[in-house]
Amino acid sequence: AQTVTQSQPEMSVQEAETVTLSCTYDTSESNYYLFWYKQPPSRQMILVIRQEAYKQQNATENRFSVNFQKAAKSFSLKISDSQLGDTAMYFCAFIQEGGSEKLVFGKGTKLTVNP
């Protein structure tokens, strides 16, 4: 079974600094998708960034980028120029292509951006 591990329960960063959130996953499949979701205090789950496993190029979305290491099964999220609004829980998620529609989530990392 696929598993997703986020080893950092909590992190903090100063406003305007850069922070990296870690995620590792375990799968025997070669085709899959990886996601980072943000959950602010409002509790709504918001998709931050998505990576297709067959793409070697790391995905980027404005201040958010990933470091995808397929061989190491690692998928870290880098937030540049951190803003107070980035304070939230961040979840890493995995889904196998062509298989079950189940998203497998990590337990999350609570990020606090300090002024």
Place this chain on the structure above:
Amino acid sequence: DAGVIQSPRHEVTEMGQEVTLRCKPISGHDYLFWYRQTMMRGLELLIYFNNNVPIDDSGMPEDRFSAKMPNASFSTLKIQPSEPRDSAVYFCASSPEGSWALDEQYFGPGTRLTVT
């Protein structure tokens, strides 16, 4: 589009009572998912539907939980009888097709359930 709509946003009930959570998916989405989020277990998939048909309910914790989707625009998750350990945030999400495609799952705002 209004996005995925869930109601109520908050629910407080006493142990033993029946609880019904409601979800309206995004119009045109064929898949609907129910998730439960707790501090201990993180986010867990409970059940999902494709074209109103339950496909996989292996995540439903026990027989006290049931879910229905009578039509493409409405789904319910029912807990009867409720227990304090059911306290969690319950999310509904929808997807226009298999979520491994370029489209992702769109989450509702969640329902915070507290069972006393």
